[in-house]
Amino acid sequence: MDQRLKATPGIYLTGFMGCGKSTVGRLLASKLCWSFVDLDQEIEQAEGRRIAEIFEAEGEERFRAIEATALKEQIRLVRGGRARVVALGGGAFVQPDNRERLLSDGGLVVFLDVPVETLWRRIASEEHRPLASDPERFRALYAARLPLYGQAHQTIDADRDPETIVDEIFRLSLT
Numbered sequence: 001m002d003q004r005l006k007a008t009p010g011i012y013l014t015g016f017m018g019c020g021k022s023t024v025g026r027l028l029a030s031k032l033c034w035s036f037v038d039l040d041q042e043i044e045q046a047e048g049r050r051i052a053e054i055f056e057a058e059g060e061e062r063f064r065a066i067e068a069t070a071l072k073e074q075i076r077l078v079r080g081g082r083a084r085v086v087a088l089g090g091g092a093f094v095q096p097d098n099r100e101r102l103l104s105d106g107g108l109v110v111f112l113d114v115p116v117e118t119l120w121r122r123i124a125s126e127e128h129r130p131l132a133s134d135p136e137r138f139r140a141l142y143a144a145r146l147p148l149y150g151q152a153h154q155t156i157d158a159d160r161d162p163e164t165i166v167d168e169i170f171r172l173s174l175t
Helices: 003-007 021-032 039-047 051-079 096-106 116-123 135-149 162-174
Strands: 010-014 035-038 084-087 108-113 154-157
Touching (some): 021 035, 051 096
């Protein structure tokens, strides 16, 4: 088992919007018999509104503060021995404090890497993604975030079927 998981039984999935964090996370948690947490869903439930509404009403800066608090809680639970797979929002890991906390205290961070064109095809018609309204802005944001995602403990080619991705991460958790 990865030494990080012995001390802190948490796997955090990061990557750009549309890379499959929630889909892969649910399957992986089921395979590991761990809890699954979609950080964006946790935030929406706690706030009583969709993330797009938070962005619109209070801006990205306020959303990132809410997100950081929610992430700290998940890390606290993992450090307390509550095994879980956490699907991070697309921007959570790129925030310096979050990234530092996850890389040093969080468990195993896995970047689900998918080419930008595939991501755009997956999410172009989704209206609930506040940062995906314009294809050029989308590509620029992807390019800016990619080097930060690359700092994750592991990178997985996620341009494949979810079960294959889950099997690869599962093997990582055992080695």
